[in-house]
Amino acid sequence: DVKVTQSSRYLVKRTGEKVFLECVQDMDHENMFWYRQDPGLGLRLIYFSYDVKMKEKGDIPEGYSVSREKKERFSLILESASTNQTSMYLCASSLEGVNLFFGSGTQLSVL
Amino acid sequence: AQSVTQLDSQVPVFEEAPVELRCNYSSSVSVYLFWYVQYPNQGLQLLLKYLSGSTLVESINGFEAEFNKSQTSFHLRKPSVHISDTAEYFCAVCTSGTYKYIFGTGTRLKVLA
8 A cells, every 4th residue: 555654743833943844655656745734725735746856836835845855755844934834734645647645644833 | 727616515414314525626628536535633535536437436435426527527425324434525636647636625524323
């Protein structure tokens, strides 16, 4: 089975901190994604990556950056966390044209 | 631009009753369609998908969805629900040959004893 692992289930940070969310997949998928999930808004794409060191902005990239140095690992970085970035963050991976495989999510609270 | 609409934010239903969760999409090009399920405190899991071929697709746990191109719909149905089906259900579309998935806002299905 495909496994997508997110490093933290819950995370509490202070405003202005730099935050790293890590995601690792074990199925050699080319594509990896970061979404945020908010009640009533569904999932919104922050960034995706289709290869090592390749990335594209999604619908809401402001305030975020990403890093993909190895195929299996995709990191989401909040350069200076703000309270409006409190959310559930979901990582996913896929092969082209096939369904997404999701991690369990990281609930981030920024105080 | 593509969009996905799930009109029902919450659907309460009694155990063993039938249920339909509605999904409508808009797209001017060919799409793939998906239903994902999210159980409490978990990530999303694929429930079923339509890529091509038969317009009726089924999941292993009794759900089915029918792709209706003329009505641009992909409604999810189950003839008899169980307590364990309580979850949030997301409809999603992806343009063929791209990486971009568009998700609906989700429908919370609550099955009552």
